[in-house]
Amino acid sequence: MNGTITKVAFLFWLLFAFAFASIATENNNKGQDTTSWKAGVAHINITPDRPIWQGGYASREHVSEGKLTELWAKALAIQDASGKKAVLVTMDLIGISKSMSEIIKKSLKDLYGLSDDQIILNASHTHSGPALVGNLQDIYPMNSQQWEDVEQYCANLENKIVEVAGMALGKLHPVKIYSGNGVTRFQVNRRNNSEQDLVYQSELKGPNDHAVPVLKIVGKKDKLEAVVFGYACHGTVLSGHEISGDYMGFAQMEIEKSCPRTIAMFFQGAAGDQNPLPRRSIALAKQYGSELACAVKRVLEEEMMLLAPELKTAYTKIELEMENPPGEKELLEKSETASGYEQRWAKRLLNNVIQGKELKKKYSYPIEVWKLGNQLLFAMGGEPTIKYAIELKQRFGQDVFVMGYSNDVMAYIPSARILEEGGYEGDSSQRVYGLPSKWKPGVEETVLNGIVKLANSIGVEVKN
Numbered sequence: 001m002n003g004t005i006t007k008v009a010f011l012f013w014l015l016f017a018f019a020f021a022s023i024a025t026e027n028n029n030k031g032q033d034t035t036s037w038k039a040g041v042a043h044i045n046i047t048p049d050r051p052i053w054q055g056g057y058a059s060r061e062h063v064s065e066g067k068l069t070e071l072w073a074k075a076l077a078i079q080d081a082s083g084k085k086a087v088l089v090t091m092d093l094i095g096i097s098k099s100m101s102e103i104i105k106k107s108l109k110d111l112y113g114l115s116d117d118q119i120i121l122n123a124s125h126t127h128s129g130p131a132l133v134g135n136l137q138d139i140y141p142m143n144s145q146q147w148e149d150v151e152q153y154c155a156n157l158e159n160k161i162v163e164v165a166g167m168a169l170g171k172l173h174p175v176k177i178y179s180g181n182g183v184t185r186f187q188v189n190r191r192n193n194s195e196q197d198l199v200y201q202s203e204l205k206g207p208n209d210h211a212v213p214v215l216k217i218v219g220k221k222d223k224l225e226a227v228v229f230g231y232a233c234h235g236t237v238l239s240g241h242e243i244s245g246d247y248m249g250f251a252q253m254e255i256e257k258s259c260p261r262t263i264a265m266f267f268q269g270a271a272g273d274q275n276p277l278p279r280r281s282i283a284l285a286k287q288y289g290s291e292l293a294c295a296v297k298r299v300l301e302e303e304m305m306l307l308a309p310e311l312k313t314a315y316t317k318i319e320l321e322m323e324n325p326p327g328e329k330e331l332l333e334k335s336e337t338a339s340g341y342e343q344r345w346a347k348r349l350l351n352n353v354i355q356g357k358e359l360k361k362k363y364s365y366p367i368e369v370w371k372l373g374n375q376l377l378f379a380m381g382g383e384p385t386i387k388y389a390i391e392l393k394q395r396f397g398q399d400v401f402v403m404g405y406s407n408d409v410m411a412y413i414p415s416a417r418i419l420e421e422g423g424y425e426g427d428s429s430q431r432v433y434g435l436p437s438k439w440k441p442g443v444e445e446t447v448l449n450g451i452v453k454l455a456n457s458i459g460v461e462v463k464n
Contacts, residue, residue: 037309038079039217040171041226041263044164046091047071047243048130048153053146055094056127057239058139058341058432063146064130068244068282069253071129073161074265076217076226077168078177078372080311085172086118086370087165088228090265092245095123095383095409097134100158107162112169116407117315120368120379121161122267123405126235128244132157135409138348138434139341175219178304179375181399182212182295186288187233188277189386191423198277208274209389212295213401215375216304224262227255229296230401232269232386237276237285247276250289255296264296268405272385272412273425305399307373312458317364318450320443325349325359325436345431359436365447366407369455375399376460378451379406380413385425387415391448395462396455411435416444 047070051063071092079085087108096104101121108114131140133154142150188198192205215228235246245252248266255264276288326334331353334346349359368379378392378400389402404413411433418426419439430438452462 036081037175037177037307038172039175039177039226040077040168040173041075041217042164042167042171043072043074043263044160044167045070046073046093046157046160050149052149052153053131053140053142054127054241054243055129055131055136056125056236059239060241061141062241064243065241066243068128068238068242069249071126071243071245071249072252073157073164074263075164075168076228076265077165077172078311079172081309084311084313085114085169086120086311086313087114087168088120088122088265088267089161089165090122090228090267091124091161092126092249093123093129094127094132095125095135095405096121096132098408098410099134100132100154101407103158104161107158108165111162111166115315117313117368120370120403121407122379122403123409124235124245124248124266125268125271125383125405126244126246126248128235128238128240128242128246130243136433138345139432173219175217175225176222177307177372178216178218179307179372179399180214180216180299180302180304182214182299183210184212184231184291184295185210186276186291187231187271187274189273190275190277191273191418191425193277195275195277207386207390209270209386209393212292212299214296214299214304216300224259224300226263226265227259227296227300228265228267229292230267230269230403231292232271232389232402232404233274233276234271235268237279237288238282239280244285247285247288247292250286251292251296254290254293258293258297267403270380270384270386270389270402270404272383272404272414273418274386305374307375310371310373312371313369314454314458315366315368316450316454317366318446319362320365320446321362321440322360322435323437323440325361328353342431345434348434349436363410363435365410365413367447367451367454368406369451369458369460371458371460375401376455377401377403379403380447380451381406381408382411382413383409384413384447385415385418387417387444388413388447392451395452395464396460397463413447414439414443416441419443
């Protein structure tokens with residue numbers, strides 16, 4: 001009799017325990033357990049191990065001479081409560097091409113099952129790093145050996161980026177993720193303010209976006225493990241022959257120095273028409289790096305938005321149309337009369353025409369949207385001008401993050417006004433990038449409509 005009572009009591013206890021556990025689990029799910037993010041972060045040195053041609057300027061006449069800072073590729077891997085993963089890779093580089101991006105992404109898909117929407121490859125746009133294959137190639141007066149050195153560097157670079165992403169994925173562990181926005185003001189709209197006359201100006205003309213977006217990743221006992229931050233400003237403080245990450249590199253170094261055992265990752269924003277001014281000295285690069293780092297550290301010390309562990313991602317390519325390309329006669333004339341990069345550009349296109357290759361009339365342009373909890377992040381290819389960041393914030397809210405220089409840096413992406421006005425960002429830069437002609441009118445509308453549609457596909461609607 002007593003044994004029967006004991007068995008019945010034990011069964012009631014089991015049922016009670018099961019019911020209690022079920023209720024607790026349900027309550028946790030309702031409360032969106034913010035510790036159920038997982039993240040891993042890693043970095044790898046990508047500094048060239050020998051003198052190499054540097055990327056970004058057509059005026060350089062020889063390879064690099066020493067280094068001012070190391071260059072890094074850094075990866076943040078994240079996984080939400082459902083198990084969905086994504087990887088952000090930031091690189092102290094001028095900007096990777098479509099071909100390099102495709103090689104890296106294919107490897108990440110084959111090795112880790114990641115699709116395009118789960119990967120963002122963002123370049124800082126330093127003009128003091130190495131030249132890269134497929135990016136601004138016509139502007140560099142390199143000989144065959146120098147090109148071979150660049151090609152070898154890029155082959156190793158592709159492997160290193162895949163490696164660092166894998167390292168981050170292999171370190172996934174429970175974390176909390178926060179977001180916030182700071183501000184700093186050394187960016188200057190270079191189209192509407194003269195660099196030479198800057199010292200005489202009492203006010204600066206825009207448009208600008210001085211936001212400093214910040215992600216904070218913390219582990220056990222709220223230990224800071226990674227900081228991801230951005231700014232929309234060209235990496236053109238420095239123009240010498242020393243390898244460096246420019247002001248972006250100094251900012252990352254300062255954050256890591258003040259936050260031991262933390263990896264700081266910089267992403268470049270919609271910086272197409274934004275310059276750091278004044279510039280051209282190491283002291284200024286350090287100053288701007290310090291200003292940016294201080295803006296980030298201020299955000300870290302204030303209350304930030306805790307992000308629920310839900311990740312949504314979307315990626316697509318939209319067709320951007322170009323004006324009719326130059327004909328054989330025009331290219332022949334330019335190849336004989338032009339000089340520098342324009343002559344190299346004309347000769348390359350002329351050779352394609354002679355071989356019967358059709359010159360491009362449109363380009364498949366990559367756009368991407370991530371939603372981490374309530375934090376929206378937009379990633380755009382090329383060099384978008386600041387109007388795109390302003391427009392996206394007007395439509396989706398002032399706290400959204402906007403990245404340029406992501407996945408494929410193929411050209412400037414001018415606003416409608418800049419395209420109409422012409423000048424470097426609207427016209428001649430397309431030849432610098434090797435495209436046969438400039439964009440057709442309507443490029444701004446096409447890009448913004450494409451981003452809105454992509455955001456809609458993951459349940460994000462325009463606010464205004």
